[in-house]
Amino acid sequence: MYDIKKWKHVFKLDPAKMINDEDLDKICMSETDAIIIGGTDNVTEDNVIQLMSRVRRYPLPLVLEISNLESTMPGFDFYFVPMVLNSPDVTYQNGILLEALKEYGHMMDFDEVIFQGYLVLNPDSKVAVKTQAQTNLETEDIEAYALMTDKVYRFPIMYIEYSGTFGDMEKVRAAKETLEEAHVFYGGGISSINDAKAAAEVADTIVVGNLVYEDVKQALKTVKIKEKS
Amino acid sequence: MYDIKKWKHVFKLDPAKMINDEDLDKICMSETDAIIIGGTDNVTEDNVIQLMSRVRRYPLPLVLEISNLESTMPGFDFYFVPMVLNSPDVTYQNGILLEALKEYGHMMDFDEVIFQGYLVLNPDSKVAVKTQAQTNLETEDIEAYALMTDKVYRFPIMYIEYSGTFGDMEKVRAAKETLEEAHVFYGGGISSINDAKAAAEVADTIVVGNLVYEDVKQALKTVKIKEKS
Numbered sequence: 001m002y003d004i005k006k007w008k009h010v011f012k013l014d015p016a017k018m019i020n021d022e023d024l025d026k027i028c029m030s031e032t033d034a035i036i037i038g039g040t041d042n043v044t045e046d047n048v049i050q051l052m053s054r055v056r057r058y059p060l061p062l063v064l065e066i067s068n069l070e071s072t073m074p075g076f077d078f079y080f081v082p083m084v085l086n087s088p089d090v091t092y093q094n095g096i097l098l099e100a101l102k103e104y105g106h107m108m109d110f111d112e113v114i115f116q117g118y119l120v121l122n123p124d125s126k127v128a129v130k131t132q133a134q135t136n137l138e139t140e141d142i143e144a145y146a147l148m149t150d151k152v153y154r155f156p157i158m159y160i161e162y163s164g165t166f167g168d169m170e171k172v173r174a175a176k177e178t179l180e181e182a183h184v185f186y187g188g189g190i191s192s193i194n195d196a197k198a199a200a201e202v203a204d205t206i207v208v209g210n211l212v213y214e215d216v217k218q219a220l221k222t223v224k225i226k227e228k229s
Numbered sequence: 230m231y232d233i234k235k236w237k238h239v240f241k242l243d244p245a246k247m248i249n250d251e252d253l254d255k256i257c258m259s260e261t262d263a264i265i266i267g268g269t270d271n272v273t274e275d276n277v278i279q280l281m282s283r284v285r286r287y288p289l290p291l292v293l294e295i296s297n298l299e300s301t302m303p304g305f306d307f308y309f310v311p312m313v314l315n316s317p318d319v320t321y322q323n324g325i326l327l328e329a330l331k332e333y334g335h336m337m338d339f340d341e342v343i344f345q346g347y348l349v350l351n352p353d354s355k356v357a358v359k360t361q362a363q364t365n366l367e368t369e370d371i372e373a374y375a376l377m378t379d380k381v382y383r384f385p386i387m388y389i390e391y392s393g394t395f396g397d398m399e400k401v402r403a404a405k406e407t408l409e410e411a412h413v414f415y416g417g418g419i420s421s422i423n424d425a426k427a428a429a430e431v432a433d434t435i436v437v438g439n440l441v442y443e444d445v446k447q448a449l450k451t452v453k454i455k456e457k458s
Contacts, residue, residue, distance in 0.1 A: 087319075088319055093323075094314070097377070097381065098373050098377060099373075101377055105372070105376045105380075110380045140331050141327075141331065143331075144331040151337075151342075152323070152326065153381075
C-alpha cells in the first residue's frame, strides 16, 4: 500500500486538457511521487477513462480527485474527496458526498477514499467562484480550519488550494503549525523550481498542475525539490 | 474516565426549565448513567451555571450539550457538539463550531469534546425550525448519514433527535445497522417505560428529557430499561 504521508511532490493532470504522449511519459517517468487526475470544468467519464488508461501504464500511484459523480470510476489507488470547508454551501462541504454515499456507499472501500479538509483561497479561481468560497481569511481563520480538519473531522489531509496564483506561504505555515496529525498539501501557481522550493519548505506535499500544460520543462524541474530530502 | 459507550440511559435537563430539589434528587439518584444539560431556547450562562452546580453534588457523569457559545463553560465531564448533518445551513453543521475554534480552540481539551452526527427528524420541533432541518428522510438517506458519521467524519456518536414526538424506530434501526463504530443515541417523545423499552431495543443509549418535567414518576420508571442488561 502506498503511503501518502511520504509524498513530497505530485503532478495533477486535468482530464479536460490535452497532453501528448511524450510529455506524459516525461511526467510519469519523473521522480514525482504520484499523479492526481482532477479538474474543475468538463471532467467527464470519457476523458477520465482516457487519461487513466494512459497513466496506468506507469508504475506510480494514481489518484482521482472527485469532481462529480459521473466521472467517478473504479481503477484508481486512491480517491481524494475535497470537503470545501470555507464554502458557505453545504453542497461542497458534504452534499455531493451524501448523494455519493446514498448511491455507492455500500460498495465503497473507505480505505481508498481520502477525505480532505479543503480550503480554496484564490478568489479568482473557477473553483472559488463555483463553491462561493470565503477566501478572505485571516491567520486565525486558517488555524480554526486546521483544528477542524485535525480535531473535529480527523481528516488525514488538509489541502490548501490557490489554483491560478502562488499563495501566501504564511497562511500555509499557520495551517502546518496548527496541525498535529493531518498532512498539508499545497497547490496553486507553482511556475518554477523556486516556487516549488518555497512551497515545499512549508507544505508536506506540493502539487504541480497548470505548469505541466504551460511549460513542461519547468514542471519537470520542480521534482528537484525531492533531492534535498 | 467515564465510558460513554456503556451508557444505556441518560436524562437530559433543560437549563431554561424549573426543577425542584426533590425531583432533581430523584433524577440524579436514579440508576441513570449520566445527565446531559441542554436545550434549544433561552439557554444562558446563568441558568447553565445554576443547574450545573446543583447536579454536580451527585457523583454521576455530567455533559453539556453545546447550544451557543455564551453558555459554554468549564466544569463538565464532556461537551457534546451536535453537527446537524441534515441542516442545509452550514451554521449548524460547523459554522458555530468554527467560531468556537477561533476563539477557544487553543485551550480546548479535545478528549472531552464529543462531536456528534446529529439528525433532527421531527419537523415540528424548535430545533428543526431553527436549523431548517430536512426531516423528510427515507431509509436510504438515514443510511447515507450513518456512513457519513462513521466513515467520513468518524464521529463516535450518531444522535437521532425526534424532540417532541416518539420517532420511527425503523429509521433508528437503519442507522444502527449501518454503523460499524459509532454509538446511537436516541431522544424524543419517550413518555413511558414502554416507549423507553422500544427505543432501547434499537438505540444504544436513550435520552429522556421532557418527561422529567411532565411526569417525573414516569421519567424515573424509564431507568428500568437498564435492568435487562
